[in-house]
Amino acid sequence: MTDSLLTVDGLQVEYPGRGFRAQPFRAVKGVSFDIRPGETVGLVGESGSGKTTIGRAILGLAPVSAGTVTFNGEDISHPTKQRRRELTRDIQVVYQDPYSSLNPSLTIGDSLTEPMIVRKTPKREAQARVRELLDMVRLPSDAADRMPREFSGGQRQRVAIARALALDPTLIICDEPVSALDLSTQARVLELFLEIQERTGVAYLFISHDLAVVREMSHRVAVLLHGELVEWGDGDTVTSQPEHPYTQRLLLASPVPDPVAQEQRRADRLRLKQLHADQDLQAGAA
Amino acid sequence: MSTPTTTASSATGAPRRGVLRRLLVHPLGGVSMIVLAVIVVVGVIAPWIAPHDPTETSLSMIFAEPGGEYLLGGDSAGRDIWSRLLIATAFSLAGGLLVMAVASLVGVTAGLIAGYYGGFVDAVGAWFTALTMSLPSIIVLIAARAVIGPSMWWTMAIFGIFISPVYYRVVYNSVRAVRGELYVDAARTSGLGDGRIIGRHVLLAVRAPVILLMSGVIAAGIGMQAGFDFLGLGDPTIPTWGQMLNEGFYNITRSATLVLWPALALGLTTVALTLLGTALRDELEGTSERRRSRKAPAWSLDEDVPAVVDHGGEDASEPLLAVRDLAVAYQAGDGYATVVKGGRLTVRRGETHGLIGESGSGKTQTAFSVLGLLPKGGKVMAGSIVFDGQELTGLSDAQMNRLRGTRIAYVPQEPMSNLDPSFTVGHQLTEPLVKAAGLSRKEAKERALALLARVGIPDPERAFGSYPHQLSGGMAQRVLIAGAVASHPDLLIADEPTTALDVTVQAEVLDLLRDLQEELGMAILIVTHNFGVVADICDRVSVMQKGVMVETGATADVFDDPRHPYTRALFEAIPKGAPRAPLAGVTSAGLLGTGALK
Numbered sequence: 001m002t003d004s005l006l007t008v009d010g011l012q013v014e015y016p017g018r019g020f021r022a023q024p025f026r027a028v029k030g031v032s033f034d035i036r037p038g039e040t041v042g043l044v045g046e047s048g049s050g051k052t053t054i055g056r057a058i059l060g061l062a063p064v065s066a067g068t069v070t071f072n073g074e075d076i077s078h079p080t081k082q083r084r085r086e087l088t089r090d091i092q093v094v095y096q097d098p099y100s101s102l103n104p105s106l107t108i109g110d111s112l113t114e115p116m117i118v119r120k121t122p123k124r125e126a127q128a129r130v131r132e133l134l135d136m137v138r139l140p141s142d143a144a145d146r147m148p149r150e151f152s153g154g155q156r157q158r159v160a161i162a163r164a165l166a167l168d169p170t171l172i173i174c175d176e177p178v179s180a181l182d183l184s185t186q187a188r189v190l191e192l193f194l195e196i197q198e199r200t201g202v203a204y205l206f207i208s209h210d211l212a213v214v215r216e217m218s219h220r221v222a223v224l225l226h227g228e229l230v231e232w233g234d235g236d237t238v239t240s241q242p243e244h245p246y247t248q249r250l251l252l253a254s255p256v257p258d259p260v261a262q263e264q265r266r267a268d269r270l271r272l273k274q275l276h277a278d279q280d281l282q283a284g285a286a
Numbered sequence: 287m288s289t290p291t292t293t294a295s296s297a298t299g300a301p302r303r304g305v306l307r308r309l310l311v312h313p314l315g316g317v318s319m320i321v322l323a324v325i326v327v328v329g330v331i332a333p334w335i336a337p338h339d340p341t342e343t344s345l346s347m348i349f350a351e352p353g354g355e356y357l358l359g360g361d362s363a364g365r366d367i368w369s370r371l372l373i374a375t376a377f378s379l380a381g382g383l384l385v386m387a388v389a390s391l392v393g394v395t396a397g398l399i400a401g402y403y404g405g406f407v408d409a410v411g412a413w414f415t416a417l418t419m420s421l422p423s424i425i426v427l428i429a430a431r432a433v434i435g436p437s438m439w440w441t442m443a444i445f446g447i448f449i450s451p452v453y454y455r456v457v458y459n460s461v462r463a464v465r466g467e468l469y470v471d472a473a474r475t476s477g478l479g480d481g482r483i484i485g486r487h488v489l490l491a492v493r494a495p496v497i498l499l500m501s502g503v504i505a506a507g508i509g510m511q512a513g514f515d516f517l518g519l520g521d522p523t524i525p526t527w528g529q530m531l532n533e534g535f536y537n538i539t540r541s542a543t544l545v546l547w548p549a550l551a552l553g554l555t556t557v558a559l560t561l562l563g564t565a566l567r568d569e570l571e572g573t574s575e576r577r578r579s580r581k582a583p584a585w586s587l588d589e590d591v592p593a594v595v596d597h598g599g600e601d602a603s604e605p606l607l608a609v610r611d612l613a614v615a616y617q618a619g620d621g622y623a624t625v626v627k628g629g630r631l632t633v634r635r636g637e638t639h640g641l642i643g644e645s646g647s648g649k650t651q652t653a654f655s656v657l658g659l660l661p662k663g664g665k666v667m668a669g670s671i672v673f674d675g676q677e678l679t680g681l682s683d684a685q686m687n688r689l690r691g692t693r694i695a696y697v698p699q700e701p702m703s704n705l706d707p708s709f710t711v712g713h714q715l716t717e718p719l720v721k722a723a724g725l726s727r728k729e730a731k732e733r734a735l736a737l738l739a740r741v742g743i744p745d746p747e748r749a750f751g752s753y754p755h756q757l758s759g760g761m762a763q764r765v766l767i768a769g770a771v772a773s774h775p776d777l778l779i780a781d782e783p784t785t786a787l788d789v790t791v792q793a794e795v796l797d798l799l800r801d802l803q804e805e806l807g808m809a810i811l812i813v814t815h816n817f818g819v820v821a822d823i824c825d826r827v828s829v830m831q832k833g834v835m836v837e838t839g840a841t842a843d844v845f846d847d848p849r850h851p852y853t854r855a856l857f858e859a860i861p862k863g864a865p866r867a868p869l870a871g872v873t874s875a876g877l878l879g880t881g882a883l884k
Contacts, residue, residue, distance in 0.1 A: 039869045046788035047759075059475055088477035101468035105490045111469075114486075115476035153645075163472065182644035183815065187859035209789065212861040219869050236865035253793035255818025257860050259841050262821040269793060 004034040005203050006058065006171055010067035011077075013050070013057050027053040029227040030067065033220075037170065040197065040204040042218030042235060044211055044250070050227040051207045055173040058205070059093055060084045071171075088115070092164035096176035098156035102148040108134075108159050109144030115166045133162040136199075137192060154185035161192065171203045178213060190217060211254050215239035223247045248272060308569045315565030318558040325555055329376040338366040340373040340525045349541050358547060361530075362537050370525045371547050377526050378508050378555070381442045385507025386500055388446025393453025394496060398484055400454070401461025411458065415451040423448040423510075428519060436521045438511070445510050449503060456495045464491040494570045498563065505559040512552055527552045585615055585667050591628030595850045597839025604675070606809050607633040607656065607777060612669035614651045614660065614833075622667075625651050626833045629669060631811075633777065638803060638810040640824035640841070642817065644856075648833040653779050653813045657696055658686040674776065691718060695770035699782040701762035705754035711738075711765050712750035719772060737768040741798055760791035764798065771802055778803075781813045796823050817860060821845065829853050 013028040028050040035041045045051040056062035057077075058069055064077040076087060095101040102111055109130055116126040131141045137158040148156060157177060164172050174193070178186040190213065196202065206217050214221055214235070221238040223231040223246065231244040242248050252269035256262045309315035328335075338356070347360035358367040400411040426448065427441055434440050464470060464487065473483050508527075514520055515528025522529070527548040534544030612629030615622040626648040633639045643649040654660045656671055658678065671678040673694065678686070690696070698704040706714060715737065716730035725733065731750070738746035741764040754762060763783065770778055780799070784792035800823055803810055814820060820827050820841060828838040829850065837850040848854045 036869060040866070046790060061471060061474070085477045085479065088475050091475075093472065093475045095468045095472065097468055101472050103467075103469040103473075103487050103490065106486075114473065114478065118477045118479075118482065160472070163476070166476075183817075183856055184644065184859040187861075190861070210861075211789075215865050216861045217866065219866050239865065249790055253790040255793070255796075255816070255822040257817035257821050257845070257857070259821045259845055262818065266793075266797075266822065270797075 003036060004070075005037045005039075005072065006205075007034040007070040008032055008054070008058070008067070009070065011054065011057060011064065011069060012066035013053050013062050014065040015063065024065075026065075027062070027227055028057065031222075031224070031227070031229045032067075033222050033229065033232055035171065035203050035205060038197065038201045038203055039220065040206050040218045042214035042221040043205060043207045043224065044209065044214050044221060045224035046209055046250075048226070049224040051209075051224050052175055053227075054224075055093070055175050055205060055207050059091060059173060060087070085118075089119075089167045090169050091171045091173065092167065092169040093173045093175065094157070094160050094164050094177045096180055098153045098160060098180060099148075101160050102156055104148055106148075107144065108146055108148065108151075111148075111159065112144065112163055112166060115163065119167070129166065133165055136165065136196065137162045152185075154181050154189060157181060157185075157189055158192065161189075161196070165196065165200070165202075168200070169202060171205065173205045173207070175207045176209070177206075179208065179210065186213075193217065211239055211251055223250070245272075245276060249276075305569055309562075309565055312565045312569060314561045315569070318561040318565065321554060321558040322562060325375060325551075325558070326379065328372060329379045332372040332376045336366075336369040336372045338369040340365060340370040341523070342366070349537075352543070359541070359543070361533055361544060362540075367530075367544070367547060370530060371527075371551060374525045374527050374530060374548065375551065377438065377524050378511060378528075378552075381438060381511040381526070382504040382507040384439065384442040385446040385449060385510070386503045388443050389450040389503055389507075390453050390496060390500070392447055393450035394457050394492070396450070397454040397457025398461055398488060398492070401458040402465060402480070402484055402488060408458075411454060415454055418448050418451050421448075424514070427514060431519055436519065438521045438524050438526070441514060441520070442507060442511060445507065449506060452503065453496065453499060456499060457492045460492040460495055461488055464488050498567055498570060501559040501563040501566065505556045505563075508552070508559075509556060512548075585622045585624075587613055587624065587627060587668070589627070591834055592836075594630055594835045595837040595839075595853075597837075597843040597847075597849075603634070605632045606635045606674055607631065607811070608670075608672045609652065609656065610670050610672075612652065612655060612671065613667040614648070614655055614664055615667045616663045616665075624667070624833060625664075626655070628834060629655070630835050630838070631828055632838075633809050633811055634826075635776070635809055636803070636807050637825045638800075638812060638823050640820040640827040641811060641813045641830065642815060642820055642827060642856075643830035644815060646832065647830040649813050649815075649830045650781055651833075652830070653781055653811060656811070657690060657694065657779055658683075659690075659696075691722060691775075692773045693776050695773065695775035695778045697763070697766055697770050697778065697780040697783045699785055701759055701766050701786065702754060704766060705762055707754050709753075710750070711752055711754065711757070715750075715765070715769055715772070718769070723773060733772070734768070737772055738765070741765070741768045741771075741802075742794070743768075758791075759787055760795065763787060763791075763795055767795070767798060767802070771806060771808070774806055775808055778808050778810045779813075780810060782815070783812065784819060785814070785816070792819075793822075799823060817845075817856070829856070 009032050011028055011031045012026065014024040014026050017023050017025055031054060033041065043051045043054065053062050057064050060079065067077070068075050069077045071087070071091065079087065112130045112133060113126045116129060130144050134141050134143055139155060139158055151159065178189050181189060193204065194217070197204065204217070206214060208214050218235040220233060221235045222229055223238065223244065225246045231238055231242055231247045238247065239251065242251055249269070249272065252265055252272060256265055309319060342365060344360070344364040347356060347364040348362060350356050350360035352359040356366040356368060358371070361367055361370070396411050400408040423445060427444060430444050431441065470483060470487055473487055478486070511526060512528035512531060515526045516532045518532055520526060520529060530548035531545060534548065537544055609629055609631040612626055613624060614626040615624040629648070629652050631641070631652065641649045641652060651660065651664065655666050656673070656678065658681065660666070666679050669679070673689070705711070712731065712734060715734040716727065719725045719730035719733055720727060735746045735750060738749050743749045743761060743764055749757065749761065749765065757765065783799070784795050787795060796819065799810060812819070812824065824841045826839065827841050827844050829836050829844070829852065831852045837844060837848065837853045844853065848857055
């Protein structure tokens with residue numbers, strides 16, 4: 001696995017329990033997968049599955065209690081503060097909520113130059129880069145002088161993508177980047193993600209609850225349930241002919257926007273549900 | 287989603303630009319700022335304009351009448367009251383500023399550190415706050431005076447520390463709130479150090495509350511100083527308002543006006559500071575309502591509403607719900623923001639009708655108009671809503687209340703925020719049955735338990751006794767559905783009933799709605815943005831865009847042959863489910879043997 005950009009091996013994340021001698025809460029229980037350069041890995045799961053926590057652990061925002069995260073051959077599960085700051089050049093993030101991810105009292109330009117100022121980029125160079133970034137995410141260049149409140153959710157998400165791209169990272173963690181957006185906006189932002197990947201060769205860890213979106217975006221897909229990886233493999237296979245019962249249920253529960261196909265899917269789902277119930281019954285009786 | 291964006295943006299306004307200018311035109315702010323400006327100027331130039339040395343005594347001037355050599359007369363020691371008042375202004379202001387400076391320095395710094403890092407500093411901060419709150423500051427100040435002597439500056443500095451928890455608490459809470467914001471996380475992943483994050487992001491957020499507190503703390507400092515000096519505990523060599531009050535009070539029988547001047551100065555300053563604080567809060571927090579004109583402006587539909595693309599297929603029978611030419615508007619500034627124009631909707635008995643659109647399309651507004659529950663400021667301006675032959679638009683609240691919950695029921699988007707956290711599920715389910723349907727407590731409980739079992743809650747007895755926070759989102763939504771169908775309504779309005787739920791739970795909730803509909807024969811109006819949900823459950827669908835109904839028809843017809851350009855665009859935006867080709871050289875990993883299967 002030397003050609004991997006990022007390797008997650010047996011990752012465990014534990015949050016300390018509340019109160020005296022409380023059991024720690026284990027959000028991620030031994031998850032392993034890898035991402036290659038220029039690849040998109042989709043991470044699917046429902047609420048509480050630990051998908052966001054995995055992203056945060058890679059970014060160093062969640063406590064890794066066991067296992068390793070290897071980036072470019074280097075173990076980054078417990079880096080020094082200094083090293084973590086340097087790593088932000090390579091690993092970036094786009095969050096779900098475009099409203100809270102931009103400081104409402106800073107202009108778009110200020111938000112975008114932030115990562116460059118830290119690295120002491122000359123002001124002129126930084127401003128040129130901001131124009132370049134805004135162009136890359138298809139926003140007008142005068143957007144730099146405006147405040148976040150003047151922009152719609154989709155436009156703000158473009159700004160967030162531009163900020164992630166500012167330092168030319170090799171990996172971007174996309175944490176539900178389109179689930180807060182309207183359908184038509186969502187389609188355009190997804191297109192932008194693909195276009196940027198083609199242009200820059202950046203790899204994505206694409207976290208989402210929406211199987212259809214993940215299918216369209218990902219080369220390989222990992223499915224999470226209660227902090228454990230239940231299925232992992234080629235994107236097409238996992239999202240169309242899943243082997244694990246949970247993935248099967250997940251797939252059949254996502255409604256398709258076609259009345260006839262959906263009726264079929266609903267019937268399949270109810271049949272699967274009955275099948276699983278029968279199996280449980282037999283397992284219990286045995 | 288329920289309030290239109292136009293009113294929201296005009297209400298919050300721009301807190302950053304022109305706060306000073308807005309303060310000046312604010313009736314309280316303008317006057318108080320002018321008064322304070324005069325007081326400050328007087329305080330600053332006092333040493334040069336005071337006609338006499340404030341400590342110079344003259345036997346001939348003891349209790350001198352005003353208007354002579356001494357403008358306001360002389361005090362009991364023969365000192366010039368006017369000069370003393372001027373110099374005292376400087377010292378009183380300086381004292382108040384010192385209190386503010388010390389309090390904000392200590393309080394803001396500690397609040398920032400404790401709020402940002404938590405842990406040890408947080409614990410110490412909480413302990414210190416509790417300590418200063420429980421100690422009477424005047425006692426401590428008297429004790430301190432015994433040790434360090436009568437120094438106004440030390441007294442004020444110590445009082446500043448005592449009052450610093452006011453800043454600490456406000457800053458601490460703001461920092462805690464900001465700490466959870468994604469932009470702070472984003473700054474960390476941009477490689478910013480803690481110092482820069484606090485300086486750049488956190489400090490910006492605590493700026494407003496810190497400014498708000500300023501005038502109040504200065505006023506408190508001036509008041510404390512006056513009180514301390516009035517008790518005779520201050521530095522006798524420094525003339526202050528408190529000292530002059532003290533002096534005037536002792537001699538009130540010989541010259542009543544001695545008390546008047548310092549009291550006026552003190553009163554004027556603290557009142558001005560307090561009013562300035564109020565005005566600042568109005569402007570910074572946007573609580574000021576005075577820019578709204580009192581008279582409602584005239585509303586008119588200023589554009590033609592395009593005709594809806596109708597696929598037909600409606601039978602001749604009278605519909606259960608008929609909305610025609612509905613217009614909903616919100617007052618925004620001097621005009622209106624019209625969020626629904628020419629709204630048209632036909633729901634037949636027993637059918638499931640989907641109302642689909644993106645945010646701002648007016649779908650929720652249309653549904654809320656039918657319920658008579660438009661958010662504050664929203665009004666039905668034109669059109670008619672006929673439910674089962676009865677016109678709803680002109681009905682009073684009481685009349686609507688009788689319909690709602692009996693014949694028209696409602697299932698909201700956020701199940702959790704629609705259950706009262708302080709009452710049990712059972713209480714919330716039985717209350718309407720007892721109050722509205724007139725059942726006895728026992729009957730109501732039996733009915734509620736049967737309903738809970740009907741909506742698929744595994745242990746109805748336990749759910750009946752639990753509080754909303756003990757339920758999952760899917761369970762809470764089932765409880766709300768149980769409550770909605772309790773009265774066998776003719777029409778159930780569901781506003782994005784599954785948007786907040788996981789897909790597996792969504793599928794089950796949709797199954798439940800379908801089953802209940804077959805059982806009870808009610809009509810369902812389901813507001814959604816998800817074409818999958820429409821395909822799953824709806825017989826007919828209406829598409830809305832920017833307040834206008836653009837297309838309506840049987841679900842199969844609209845999906846097969848979308849005619850309006852907007853509907854077509856929406857369909858094109860749906861992820862097609864085309865998979866990506868695998869990267870070269872990547873082999874699939876297959877199913878993992880992690881033993882997750884239970």
